Amino acid sequence: MTGINRSAAQLLATIVGNKKVGQYHQILISVGELVSQCKPGNFVAISVGGPNSRMVLRRAFAISRTTTSPQYGGAIELIVAPFGSGSSWLCGLSEGEQIDITLPLGTAFGIPTTSVNALLVGGGYGSAPLFGLAEVLKERGCRVDMLLGASTGSKIYAPLEGKRSVNSLRIFTEDGSMGETGRITAPIAQLVSELQIDVIYSCGPMAMLKAISEILAGGDVVHQCAVEEAMACGIGICMTCVLPVKDESGKINNLRSCIDGPVMDGSAIEWDLVGKTLVL
Amino acid sequence: MTGINRSAAQLLATIVGNKKVGQYHQILISVGELVSQCKPGNFVAISVGGPNSRMVLRRAFAISRTTTSPQYGGAIELIVAPFGSGSSWLCGLSEGEQIDITLPLGTAFGIPTTSVNALLVGGGYGSAPLFGLAEVLKERGCRVDMLLGASTGSKIYAPLEGKRSVNSLRIFTEDGSMGETGRITAPIAQLVSELQIDVIYSCGPMAMLKAISEILAGGDVVHQCAVEEAMACGIGICMTCVLPVKDESGKINNLRSCIDGPVMDGSAIEWDLVGKTLVL
Amino acid sequence: MSQLDFSTTLGNAWFPTPIFTASGCASSGKELSQFFDLRDMGAIVTKSIMTKPRAGRATPRMAETPSGMLNSIGLQGPGIDTFLSNDLAWLVEQKARVIVSIAGETAEEFASLARRLRGVAGISALEVNISCPNVENRGMVFACHLESAQTVIEGVRRTIGGDLPIIAKLSPDVTDIVSIARGVIDAGADGLALINTVLGMVINPNTMRPHLGGRTGGLSGPAIRPIAVRAIYQVHEALPKVPILGMGGVSSGADAFELIMAGASGVSVGTASFGNPTAIVKIQNELRQILTVKGFSSLREAVGFAHRPENSVR
Amino acid sequence: MSQLDFSTTLGNAWFPTPIFTASGCASSGKELSQFFDLRDMGAIVTKSIMTKPRAGRATPRMAETPSGMLNSIGLQGPGIDTFLSNDLAWLVEQKARVIVSIAGETAEEFASLARRLRGVAGISALEVNISCPNVENRGMVFACHLESAQTVIEGVRRTIGGDLPIIAKLSPDVTDIVSIARGVIDAGADGLALINTVLGMVINPNTMRPHLGGRTGGLSGPAIRPIAVRAIYQVHEALPKVPILGMGGVSSGADAFELIMAGASGVSVGTASFGNPTAIVKIQNELRQILTVKGFSSLREAVGFAHRPENSVR
């Protein structure tokens, strides 16, 4: 258990970019020196709706990547789907506007110390943090293959520059409007053996993460997945975001996905118990 | 009793101007043909805070004047003090933004059919509707004198062009930072007799309206005052905005100041009963 | 959209749509008729009427609160005589459907009001607002005590006879709303109106005293919607056959749909009309749209849907 | 600013500032210590601790509502043993002041928890969260029934002896909160915590079923502030000498000031910390500022100020 977010800080940050990409908004936020603390997998919690907002809770967004530029210093990028009232408000902000953010939060993807074969699997905007991760893995000499999936093409997030850092990229859409037709989980079993995958990094809807875990069950492949449970606080004080996780002794506990996650060991999550009452 | 606002309509209107004047904002709103229905004394009710607002009630603002221009057609002008959350939000809007408004609401200042001597008394932003009224009275051949007062100079609203339509204008501030030092009510008794005033039109804080009524008590001068009670609906359906008003038979009733006002006969209002429980 | 049966019933009263005004939030209808045709909605629920004219509480009577408001009107109204000759007559002339809300200071006043309304043409139902103080019992709210609530409803039932549906309006400010609901149904109510406002207070930072003339006031608006949904759900679970007129913070079709799924057969809109005079029309259109998109063929199928077992089909 | 006496007391416990965390809204303090020094506030009120480790309710455990939220955590926690050895030990090490909140399924569990805490160093007061279900009485919430509320407090009082202040935390979901308040004071409580969350429900428009795993949940946040102010005002009016730890929707210094004028000697901040991890610091600074500007020389003078006659001077 992490316990606390050691490097987390709260700040008023300025939007320095907001661009529509397919059905998403690519939002760039200037955060100064804090970029150096942000690792792939970490997320940021943003206060939404402005001073008269009836929305009392922050919204969590994965940090897609970090950049530094002479103009605005360190910045983080988010890929936001304008879904409900909070995310739509965020997508409606213009350059120069300020937002109250807390970052970096939660666990990060574990980076292997040796060069391994990694498969990155992203569903919808879940692909966002994977490109930054891919770069880090590449630097460590890993082979990096990537699968992206979504219901339809406009929900695939795959920036051109991101493709450079992967050895292969396959895209699946359920309606066939982009890439191959079908579910992203279909090719995984075969790829794992063909490419001799050591570790899968995944990010996307819970159903996708669960399906991957089931495919890998019993095998040796490590599964690091970034989960997305509804979070009221994002910093570990409310206990709303829990998931049933098995510890080394086999005991199942409800762990907070905001602070013991979002990156968790997929094989330790008791997927069938998610949404069920746990008896200790 | 008016019963209903016969010409009222609800519309999405566009801000076509927002200028800071002293401590106020002069806000121009395009409302098309409806300008022809707006009379001095009427007000507008505005939905505030945007789609995620925790403010569920509209805010009322006196229509300061109406204009028509080839650019934006008919428009109304408001003089808004950025006081609390609703008015500050409104003052923060930019040209081109849209707001949900209902107008024209409430009673208007009664215009005499013959030429009379009128004294217009405005406290703070209460002066706003008086300049438009002055023009109308002037057209009717009335003599129009004006008194404006506020705690301090930056709270006096007195546009240059407005001064043209009055015979005299005296300004009082309590701190002496503009015009004469003192309360606006001080010179009224003397002016009434000197200028042979037939009617006083007043708009401003309730305490000022009450003081004027007391000065005029027992005399012949008609007192048309625009009251400002807290209003939840502005259209007569909630009964929050009532004032104790005596009818011709001498019976006192709680009348809705949004629909039987805001312009009321100052001599009919039972000022001492305002805020008291009325027993029928 | 043409296939959806949008009608509803409360007891033996039929309404073409399930959206109503909330008592005290539409005066007697005239003022709203400037903004839409009153016949286009379910019915006007009138402000609660008492025997004599009443001036109500001292001002200030309202305070805005986060996503809500407090009111302390104190049942200002013209009294039953003027109400019948002016307000109701006008509504009937407009061919609007009308639910008359009544309030009394004693159980006897309720019964005598019912007597005055018995046989008056143009009334679809009676809403009995028992969420008001009982002057004979230390000012305790009728709806907060089983016995006084039952006494009122029994008196009204006895007086009014069997035809006009009686809808008892309950207060959420009780330990066990289900027992009060069951009690008033046993006493003769045909349906329930849930919920009246929640007792609240705001202290004015300038005067440093309670802001409202009446000190406490009733909290309404979106802030209380989760409380309304819970109350409706609890009561519908215990009394699935009793029609419920739901209310509390409804300002969109989705909100109305939520109360309907919890168990409401009709939905009253109160505070939302203050913020938007055409809220009722908007809510009605949105609700029709939602039911259609979800594949319901009638409003009735959606009533209490949230109580069905997980795997049940529509 | 230097002249203001900002300290407060709850029973015989003294605190340098009147701002506290709210139980269940700060875990055990460690997570917030990343954002500010825990010693800078009144005290940490821990999440309600039970005898055994508890996994809590099924997810989803939260739903955002207008100006509020529903939660249904179900008292997940490590149990008293781990709490004492890990959480409390860490807090004591940090020199943070601590109010321990306890919860039980039976009156006996409350008493046995009190026994475990008796004599433990570093605890300023005990908050007894009786707003939880009594498994021995059909799951009825202790705080909703006078007798069961009293039984719990009596048991704790008897066990704990005379030193540690006992603060009974009440539920607003009752017909008459004053009678419950009076009852638990008679049973031995030194102070009251008002209010716990209001029972509510949200129905998910997609599943068309109650959204929360626990079906109903507790409503908190600014939406309920008027209810909290009313409850505190009513109880302080009836029991002016009983210290009240107020809470419910406080997110600014002005909000805290409102609860204090209503009668609270201290103010807990819950939901606001979810939206803003430094809310407590902000509220504390704003409150200090307000009291100073209003000319109070001590917090104590402001407690219950709204009850004074109109013309009374400070």
Ligand SMILES: Cc1cc2nc3c(=O)[nH]c(=O)nc-3n(C[C@H](O)[C@H](O)[C@H](O)COP(=O)(O)OP(=O)(O)OC[C@H]3O[C@@H](n4cnc5c(N)ncnc54)[C@H](O)[C@@H]3O)c2cc1C
């Ligand atoms: C760790 C984490 C990372 C995330 N990363 C991204 C991202 O990179 N891009 C992105 O667009 N969104 C992301 N989300 C989802 C995001 O936080 C919001 O939940 C989503 O934008 C919907 O919020 P809303 O205000 O628009 O919708 P509303 O319907 O108004 O939300 C109401 C409440 O429900 C919660 N909620 C609704 N949907 C979800 C969901 N799918 N998951 C969790 N909570 C939900 C919200 O947080 C909010 O509290 C992430 C969530 C988590 C927990």
Ligand SMILES: Cc1cc2nc3c(=O)[nH]c(=O)nc-3n(C[C@H](O)[C@H](O)[C@H](O)COP(=O)(O)OP(=O)(O)OC[C@H]3O[C@@H](n4cnc5c(N)ncnc54)[C@H](O)[C@@H]3O)c2cc1C
């Ligand atoms: C008929 C009428 C005409 C008005 N004309 C103007 C005008 O021309 N210019 C202008 O700046 N303001 C005017 N006001 C006051 C305006 O409606 C708002 O009340 C004021 O701007 C404060 O609102 P807020 O949201 O900023 O403050 P908040 O403190 O957030 O308001 C909270 C609530 O209290 C009510 N309230 C607060 N102060 C007053 C007040 N003084 N009078 C009535 N209700 C109040 C608000 O309407 C709101 O419901 C008028 C009010 C009325 C009733």
Ligand SMILES: Cc1cc2nc3c(=O)[nH]c(=O)nc-3n(C[C@H](O)[C@H](O)[C@H](O)COP(=O)(O)O)c2cc1C
């Ligand atoms: C200003 C106002 C006046 C009200 N008057 C009455 C009334 O006379 N009788 C009644 O039964 N309910 C009255 N109510 C309660 C409403 O009918 C309704 O139950 C409550 O406001 C919740 O619905 P809402 O949130 O949609 O407003 C009143 C509410 C408000 C806001």
Ligand SMILES: Cc1cc2nc3c(=O)[nH]c(=O)nc-3n(C[C@H](O)[C@H](O)[C@H](O)COP(=O)(O)O)c2cc1C
């Ligand atoms: C997520 C959450 C968990 C809570 N857990 C507890 C608890 O364990 N014990 C308790 O007495 N109150 C608990 N409460 C209630 C709060 O302590 C507080 O009384 C209530 O939330 C009102 O304050 P607020 O509006 O500032 O949050 C909880 C509230 C929330 C939102």
Ligand code: FES
């Ligand atoms: S979101 Fe609050 S503990 Fe995880």
Ligand code: FES
């Ligand atoms: S403001 Fe609603 S009746 Fe006047």
